[in-house]
Amino acid sequence: MTTRYKINELFETLQGEGSFTGQPSIFLRLQGCPVGCSWCDTKHTWEIHPELEVNSKQLLSKSEETEQWSNLTLDEMAAIFSQQGFQAKHIVITGGEPCMVDLTELCHYFEAQGYSCQVETSGTFEIRVSKQCWVTVSPKVNMRGGYKILASAMQRANEIKHPVATEQHIDDLKALLAEHKVEHKQIYLQPISQKQRATELAIASCIANNWRLSVQVHKYIGIE
Template sequence: MSTYKINEVFESLQGEGSYTGLPSIFVRLQGCPVGCPWCDTKHTWVVSPELKTTSNAVMAETAESDSWFEQTTEQLLGLFNLHGYVAKHIVITGGEPCLYDLTEITSSLIAKGYSVQIETSGTYEIIAHPDTWVTVSPKINMPGGRLVLRSAMRRANEIKHPIAMQKHIEELDEVLTLLGDQAVPNIYLQPISQQKRATDLAIKTCIARNWRLSLQTHKFIGIE
């Protein structure tokens, strides 16, 4: 039975992309080598054995931490019940969740009646139940040096791209060529850190290209 290294679990509303506003249980996995400079979860990057702890210790934390615990899917379902979570949508994020083979966890959750979403950089193979909703936020020219994979782009149900300047639009145009003749899924532009310049550029580009805007709603309303 597979186990997963978990940085945090919490229930909230999805604030980004197609599922914005949907009550969701977030499962944040530990580990990410991509190295995005603006990442707001850098505490999930390194899997340090000395920071392994218990689920009780992590769930009791009131601030971001680089500690993590390890559980099976069945144990994770028990954790949902223990904390009274009622949302029926699961977001598996990170870190980079596709460091893991997610077949078992996604299949088990879907069999239990949950819808499941993965949020990934697109730099690792996506191994999951075919009914999993995949959000690819393609991380291009990041310090970790990993390339966005054609297979990940072609598996995406939506593409969500953080931008701050025109070069980020140009990078997205380049990586969209990986789709070949496949239909382009919904594309969301997300202004980095809600900067005015980035937001103005995202609005202008979305209107010009008939793309969509993702505004990290959870940050505007002050929830996790």
């Protein structure tokens, strides 16, 4: 049986966050997420409504964020890359919560074609990817969905990118790192909603803890 993936968006842009900031990338945004982050900027990806399934042409013609999604095979995605003339060789698998799905086959498929893969996850689901896939865990602590951060996700992470707005978020991260004995990983703080107070807190905390700052460059320069 051919595997299909529920895709909300498929587009080429620059990665605006974390270690790959500035990297030309193809984004695969999967539909579905039960985590329930209050500040989420992709709430249109949370629910999977069967009646909102569209074909790939309709998916690509979307001019605004919607809950519409398309059920695509890997061959169909690759064909879209070619038809759209995408030049990027880095694929960012995001959502939604992409790790609700086993992504191993997807990673192997595109890596065999010369792409690198990166997955962005909340760390609340088992991460099933290739060994080469770069894993960005953005741990979502005490969210509405009630999901816990998995120890396996924290250990698999290549980078940890933590959204912050208050001192409590800093305390949550420190507790998480201590609980899971996380060492020698790249730690990024990402101010929520680009608010000045959150940004100032993130800068001070990065300096104090020798962490790094991720400022969602794409939002500052006005690209998708």
